[in-house]
Amino acid sequence: MKFTFSWLKRHLDTQATPDQIAQRLTMLGLEVEDLHDPAARLQGFIVGQIMEAAGHPNADRLRLCKVATGQGMLEVVCGAPNARAGLKVALATPGVIIPSTGEALKAGSVRGVLSQGMMCSSRELLLGEDHDGIIELPADAAVGAPLASVLHLDPLFDIAITPNRADCLGVRGVARDLAAAGLGRLKPLQIDPVKGSFKSPVGVHLDFPPEAQAACPLFVGRTIRGVRNGESPQWLKDWLSGIGLRPISALVDITNYITIDLARPLHVFDCRQVQGDIRARLARSGEMLKALNGKEYPLDETMTVIADDARALALAGVMGGEDSGVTADTTDVFLEVALFDPLRTAATGRKLAVESDARYRFERGVDPAFVLPAAELATRMIIEICGGEVSTLVQAGTPPESRPAIAFHPARVAKIGGFEIDRDEMRQILEGLGCAPTLGGEVWTVI
Template structure:
């Protein structure tokens, strides 16, 4: 819904600024979606006088103009418009002015060797029209130096409201003004509509041809003839208003109906009386009938649609669009003005079925004010006589505009109960009265008569909304909701919480969740540690390849990765959190969190790369996934043991088991065995991990160790490298723990940077390079202290692992 500020002030006596109007509209529920203020956009454009215009010395089509801008000495402007001439008054923009159509800020320029200190503007450059043929020509009395937008009457802001479907009354500017007046922004000033006395009897008969059950389709149809009119362009003020809201002026008769559609939310239609054959009948359309509408399209009609027909057939689609045959043109001398009430549901059905969206349909399907149907006809008649002359007939009326009075019993306490707003009886009465309701006190309640233009008011809550939106939703005090005694405390178990946390953690590491079947083939079950007996075989499988309960989540994930690879997506990272079945009883059902990476789907995204530096996924990638998952789940990893080797479906030399002891295995990770991949017909490499969430230790109710506080030393850390000779079968992790134990206060990090076997290393031994980071706390370490600590590191390593410092 669009309107201009001046149009609004036709109905509202107010001194409020544009900002106050916009703020109030949004506050009372008529949300302003867009505001276009041409005056703000054109504030720097001035009226100027071309004192002299001479040919450009270096260009045939350019002219050098001396322009009086009303601000001191004339300025020189180079102009290429064909109508630039001496004595012309036009629109001037100085350097620094933003040109809307070109979306540039004008600067000083030199055109073909001649300096130009501004620009003379066309209407297209100001986005006022599509006229590119020349610069704007103004009358001789245009004041030099005046702001063009103000002088031309372009300082009328356009407000666009995002109208909710229930507010059909606000589909007219008069209804919007009524709301603003109720909100205290001014006074509603529109006088009552005068009745036009007919000068002769209505010659055309009108009939409503409906059964008793169909009378609701057209409760009212009224018609008036105005003869002797002279159609032509409508007044400039009316054309300007229609253009401002995006409508194209056509002629006076059509413009009047468009004007009243937006001004009073009262759609009307005009017929060229001389093109109507015989009397008019309002009826259902008949099978096979068609209508060539005003939009130039032909629509096929059916019996669900209502038409206005003459002796030749349909002339108009009721409440939606008129027909082209009886449309008014400049030659029209006799006009039939029609007003009607239509069934909103039928109008909506017709519009949707035909795919027709018009301003009339928009209002009729939401419900128009039945009490204004006949006054709207009188107002249209008045404007037709004023703009086009002629003589009006009596009004032919079929049906009735009378509707049953809707009265609601309204407890004053309802406003407080539903919104928390404490609005007094007097203030509530005043608000409802200003909105057009009739309020009669009845003790602690009130009897409220609903006005005819508010079809959306059906119950007490609707009245509360009216009071609250005018009183101000922003005045409702913020208050926390009480916690009812009946609301239960959180009931998720530790396992359920860990399942949720596991999904978030793995997704955060770039893995995509998959949901696979709980059933696998017997071959797959056997490949992953199950399927040896028939305890977990299905009695009636849905498919031969879904015969056994899965002993692991890996068969489904590996198969999914293979299907992705076969379809051109070789690099995948998948995870699943779900049940696995290791036995037929309840204890044999476990919850596992499993993930895999295939191809180049690395955690850090350093897989396939244009530089050619790439590597496939490996055991350490999924090890990082598994440890990150344990950390997210709050599992303390201080006592976690990583034991080389894993289940039979993992590569024996590239896998490990996670445990807190021989009897507390929590999972495993590694690369899948080539034999298993071959059995599943999937190409590798594939690395995977599986953590049994049921096997994870529960966190202590009261932690016995507090998290160490962060200590940032101002002293420079020291790094020392050591190369130790170890037995070939000795885990490097034992060496790392031994080195860390040499001095836990100074040694902050120990890492392996090299493992070497070969020439220079004795048979059965390996060389392990270890980097040790020392962080002084109180003072800088001396060389003697560093050497002493190095000696201690070598001693501890030899004592606990048998390691010797390599020579």
């Protein structure tokens, strides 16, 4: 499970350093396998600005640039096709270690002209694979500022999650544990329901035999029409790429974001590819599905699929289908949020050898109480980024029975844990976990 420091702080109000957080996570049983600070390798790099870019006197493909550093001017020879006057660039001066080579930069002659620095590409800084041109920084970047501060590079956590901690497969779950451990305050999660303005033309159904009802106990969704599935805003692309996910399109990025942020996988279908209503059912022997990874899979009666009136559209809890996936031309979508049986999901994934972030979470169990809130959060995010008009929610099934309140015996804490905890501290820990304790005498009620 990977997340950046700034992503964590979206949920956790804390003054703790990344190192302090890493130590506390390990103490909580969430082993930190790696804490990587990409800014560390950019020490010495600054923001430069090309003031002049002229042809090299001895080479047609090279440019001779005068670059402002905030403390003077340097002459830099550059072969990048996008080097031009006015551009803000990632500048290395002599003595700075170039990440891609591990060697210190030296001033030197390039085709008879002294080059006093280097303007870098993403590949040279190990920030990506792009090496066709130098990095183009925002126009408002301050000349002479440390490059790391302009790129907003975050420390990256990579933690190991044991199978019993499905709640920590989302950034908010990790933040909740840290808040309960006294390392900050869990910020409230704002959920603003979106009122639908029309009835969804796509209905939802659960079509299972009695012995397979647990395959999908709850399915909700809604139609959103008139969306624009373009590029995601920069903040969303930065957060996804910061943990190694490639931004694809706004709709796909939103679903990936919610999966990582809240441990809640969901899916969007292109309504143009949906025939009739959508239903969760068991697959049929001989049925085939071409998944989003481009591979075609043979299905059988042990697997759950999401289908329309004509064919299977997705492997429930595992991966969507290519034929019903969203594209740049998508304008109307159906948002699906559902509960799927962990055992059946795991068995399907193993049988077909399909790995996905959705499968990883569903087979460990997702919060059954978070289906409707997740639908509202995803809806809000879609209309804010992609626009569109929202239908009312459609629902099939009911959430599994859950106990809304538990009886908590403070006296048993010392008997089970082996040490005394002040009752006020118990209350603070419970509240840090997002619980609402009602204090009594020997028994508290905790929701």
